Amino acid sequence: xxxxxxxxxxxxxxxxxxxRSFIGFGVITxxxxxxxxxxxxxxxxxxxxxxxxxxxxxxxxxxxxxxNLICFVVLQTLIVQMPLLVALVTGDLVSGETASGxxxxxxxRPASRTKIVLAKWIAGLFYTLLLLILLGIFxxxxxxxxxxxxxxxxxxSEGLTIIRGDDINWRWGGAFLIAFLALGVVSxxxxxLSCIMDNSITPIVTVMAIIIVFTIIGMFDLPSFDVIKPxxxxxxxxxxxxxxxxxxxxxxxxxxxxxxxxxxxxxxxxSIFYFNRKDISA
Amino acid sequence: MSIAIxxxxxxxxxxxxxxxxxxxxxxxxxxxxxxxxxNGSGKSTSLRMMMGLIxxxxxxIFLFENALATHRSSIMRRVGCIIEKPDFYNYLSAKENIKLxxxxxxxxxTAKDYDALFDLVGLRGRxxxxxxxxxxxxxxxxxxxxxxxxxxxxxxLDEPNTGLDPQGIIDLxxxxxxLNQEQGKTILFSSHILSEVQEICNSMIVxxxxxxxAQGKVADLLSLEKLxxxxxxxxxxxxxxxxxxxxxxxxxxxxxxxxxxxxxSKSQIAPFVQLLIENNLExxxxxxxxxxxxxxxxxxxx
Numbered sequence: 001x002x003x004x005x006x007x008x009x010x011x012x013x014x015x016x017x018x019x020r021s022f023i024g025f026g027v028i029t030x031x032x033x034x035x036x037x038x039x040x041x042x043x044x045x046x047x048x049x050x051x052x053x054x055x056x057x058x059x060x061x062x063x064x065x066x067x068n069l070i071c072f073v074v075l076q077t078l079i080v081q082m083p084l085l086v087a088l089v090t091g092d093l094v095s096g097e098t099a100s101g102x103x104x105x106x107x108x109r110p111a112s113r114t115k116i117v118l119a120k121w122i123a124g125l126f127y128t129l130l131l132l133i134l135l136g137i138f139x140x141x142x143x144x145x146x147x148x149x150x151x152x153x154x155x156x157s158e159g160l161t162i163i164r165g166d167d168i169n170w171r172w173g174g175a176f177l178i179a180f181l182a183l184g185v186v187s188x189x190x191x192x193l194s195c196i197m198d199n200s201i202t203p204i205v206t207v208m209a210i211i212i213v214f215t216i217i218g219m220f221d222l223p224s225f226d227v228i229k230p231x232x233x234x235x236x237x238x239x240x241x242x243x244x245x246x247x248x249x250x251x252x253x254x255x256x257x258x259x260x261x262x263x264x265x266x267x268x269x270x271s272i273f274y275f276n277r278k279d280i281s282a
Numbered sequence: 283m284s285i286a287i288x289x290x291x292x293x294x295x296x297x298x299x300x301x302x303x304x305x306x307x308x309x310x311x312x313x314x315x316x317x318x319x320x321n322g323s324g325k326s327t328s329l330r331m332m333m334g335l336i337x338x339x340x341x342x343i344f345l346f347e348n349a350l351a352t353h354r355s356s357i358m359r360r361v362g363c364i365i366e367k368p369d370f371y372n373y374l375s376a377k378e379n380i381k382l383x384x385x386x387x388x389x390x391x392t393a394k395d396y397d398a399l400f401d402l403v404g405l406r407g408r409x410x411x412x413x414x415x416x417x418x419x420x421x422x423x424x425x426x427x428x429x430x431x432x433x434x435x436x437x438x439l440d441e442p443n444t445g446l447d448p449q450g451i452i453d454l455x456x457x458x459x460x461l462n463q464e465q466g467k468t469i470l471f472s473s474h475i476l477s478e479v480q481e482i483c484n485s486m487i488v489x490x491x492x493x494x495x496a497q498g499k500v501a502d503l504l505s506l507e508k509l510x511x512x513x514x515x516x517x518x519x520x521x522x523x524x525x526x527x528x529x530x531x532x533x534x535x536x537x538x539x540x541x542x543x544x545x546x547s548k549s550q551i552a553p554f555v556q557l558l559i560e561n562n563l564e565x566x567x568x569x570x571x572x573x574x575x576x577x578x579x580x581x582x583x584x
Contacts (some may be wrong), residue, residue, distance in 0.1 A: 002388065003388060006385045006386060007386060008390055009385060010382045010385055010386060013378075013382070013444075014371060014382070015372060017371075017373055018373060019373055052509065099438065100369055100372075101367065101369030102369045102370065102371060103368065104333075104335060104365050104369070105369070105370075105383065105428065106386075107333075107334065107335055108333045108334070108358060108361070108365070108389070109358060109383070109386045110354075110356070110358040110359050110386075111355070111356045111386065112354075112355065117387075164544060232405055278335075279335070279336040279337060280294075280330065280335040280336065281327070281330065281335075281336060
């Protein structure tokens, strides 16, 4: 256990100190600040365009443009970028070391290959968590500090739902937890491909290709696609939005979490299996 | 004497290509063992198999008389190595890199220990610099620090003097001899600088196309080898006469003026020179090509 702790600590240091890790932090900070700036200047006009059509039916009172709504918009916007940012670092954890040759030093130490893969996988999850924490700080807390808090209008597939301000914090907690699980799948997939491939770029590109293909399958209502859709991890990556429905579809959310967890277990198992049999000839 | 490394009919195939073919050899503890072979001979593949980076297709590898396949973890605590070339995390400093390895080996290093290690490899004062600013020679030194930091019983070095300056090569030679003679470390040493191998190794193996073509004590393998000896004297005619009248005529190859080319073993040089001096011939120069180099070329090209 002490040995695993030491390897994990090494992996965390390497993950955090790598220059490419800061790209993710920078992108998230920039996008959040950019959207907040845009909403600060033009938010009322954007919102009146959306709510204008509802004015004839409802009377909307209070501060609609608040931190909760901004966070909801930011999270929806970053749904495509976040997996890329995660894969950029986690897809390189093993293959990057294979390409640079440092893997030889790593594998000629006493620790087993299984421990090394697990340490790298946890380091990848840790990086994913850091990205989400940064997103939470900027998208939710900074937005609330700038725009204030209040009831949130959530527009989703079921229509428009108004979530009361005093009933929203647990939903955000759950949403970020599910987002972590979803990005954990991306991280595990990237780590698995990183174990299989010997260069840094291919795992990252392959992860994005898989996400794009699965997302396209999810977009079409074809009977042949409908069979596989429930088992694609991309279908469940956006299930955090279900927490902003009323009533909350608990069963759907639990099913999504189970599918995501199964994906993580499968990807990690393949990583361990493959890496233990891999010849390091680079 | 116990055995540090033993390979038993080790074979490695990559699809249809056989990189290492039924390779067997033994390195006893306390030896400095040379591991030689031309490019593509299967040397690196063999070293990688000994370090558990590549799994053999067939055969067994034992280190410290334990099977590598089943005792890898305990074996690796006693082994330090540089395989191929030393690669580090370029975005970290030399000391931060070493700290990673210290932690991976679960060692407790004090500031003094770090200073001593960087002193040993001649990098004291540069340890805070990022590795990306290091030259290849400096990386070699850092690689050596990484190899030695856990005080291993067996040191495996693949081309450790590549990129080192002349002083670095000499320092490395004395360091390896010191580690071997004073601390009894076993060293497996692979290099293309054959004079270095001849200088420091007790035993050696030469492999070619994945197979062992020669192995044994360096002195035994080279004792029967004829050298290309160049002897320069002050009198061409007198030298020719001495040659005609002595048993050394059979060793004569050719002469260019006062420069005589001979084919003789190392042990025959001194008596021949003695004979020339006794016949009042002035010997201006005795020179010969590295013996191991000639031997290596002969057996790998045959």
